[in-house]
Amino acid sequence: MTAAAPESTSDGGLMRVPSERIGRLMDLVAELSLSVAETVRSPDLVGLDLTHFETAVHRLMMIVREVQDAATDMRLVPVDEVFKRLRRMVRELERQTGKKIEMVISGAETQIDKLVADRLYDPLLHVLRNAADHGLESSEERVQNGKPQTGSIFLSASQVGSEVRIIVADDGRGLNRAKILSKARERGLFGMEEEPEPSALWKVIFEPGFSTAENVSNLSGRGVGMDVLNTTMAALRGRIVVDSTPGQGTRVALHIPVSLAFLDCIIMRLGPRLYAVPIEVVSEIARPGPDDLPKLSADGGRELFRLRGKSVPVCRLENFFDGINDPARAPDAPPQVIVVFQTANGNLAVPVDEILDRQQVVMKPLAGRLSRIRASYGCALLGTGEVAIVLDCERLVTGGTTS
């Protein structure tokens, strides 16, 4: 926040504001934008000639949007705070591993929601430990391979669209495909003959209990703490992308939404239920032709969606979720639309009855009984006053488990 009390000069015009007070403002802004939407869509207005009203509404909506952005901005803090704490850990890591480590930080000024920043330290420390412990070689080994004696870990942050990308990269030995694949097969993560894409394979190093280190150190390698990364990323609606080149190093990128409060979503209807999906995971919306949805008899009647010569697995929400006993679709109902989501585990095609809208929604966490809804981040309050379930496509593609 840059607005300041006029007399405060010594502290560079900054004000300390309790976070509850900002939270209260955020809640009010959210309610404001909902009531505005409700007013504007009031059924009483249907059929009226409202030229001036429309213009005024347009301006009002713009202002509400700006107030929303300003309120969201207020909660943004630089990731620097987290990065500084991590930098302090490097000395500790050097001492524990006996390796020489240099940490290079960039993009520390990148802004992120305070609520997100507060939860980033543990998962990032985990990734950092992994890099120091498994990624970097010992000084002798590095010299033998013609690398500088001191290993480097690059910690960087940048904003790409509505996402902040935090990258932990090392210049170590890289991931060992053969070793990780055999271990992953042993644990049943891949079939014995399966040759997964590198990006799919590398992700398994963050599976709980997965570690290929021969000697277990007290830093990492015990397979504990792995959950902290996966669970935090799921809670923050983030994604993990791992990339590695043998001999050159490993790069772990965490893609996290800048703010958790407002969400740009596609609203979809299936039967009487409404679902919302963050816009960035929707890769395509398609209307399937008659032969585009072959049903396989194997594997309990799995369906595929044929899209430009590729097969995308189909997930029917009415089968995925429990407790849906809607009457069968009328034969004369308009054909369904297929929404293709991109997830870390590949694309997923989800048939819905219709796409309703694209709108910024206010997301509420699922409390109490509602927390039992699988594959959901929360519920979205729509401008119409309706409630939609915000789908977590990552959990949808893995069948509801939190991986």
Add this chain to the structure above:
Amino acid sequence: MTAQTKIEDMSAPVIAAMGEDENTIADMYLTFDLGEEEYGVSIAGVTEIVGMQRIMPIPDMPRYLRGVINLRGKVIPLMDVRLRFEMPERDYDDRTVIIVMEVEDAPVGLIVDGVREVREIPPAQIDRRGQISRSGARSTIAGIAQVGERVAVLLDPSVLVSDGDIAIARSAEAG
């Protein structure tokens, strides 16, 4: 404060009708009807009583959780207590109300046939036996109260909401 307080305005927060004496709140119960039976919940957890609203169905819930309502920006799941107790389903009418409660820090609305009254029931009039069912699970019944000539079954909302007494039957085909 009299022992019985009729609820005149159903939409008014019950607490407002209760007066300030905190000591009595512990013994105050909101009683309601389910068919011919009378039930009650401690007023301490009740935040308000609202009329029937448009229910939006949500996935992954048992049949007795009918969906959610948006109550002034709060999303509240609704439990049809009739269905919860496997009583016959009944169309909602203008007596049907939603008792909105705060149970373990989360809001929940109970759909009941109609509310009766808010009344004081001293502990001496409540039979607390039978809180553990035969299966060893906690019962939804917190006690049986003698109210004049009638009997009111006092419910434990946390068991009611958590399904502590029943196993959730997950359909076999669910992933």
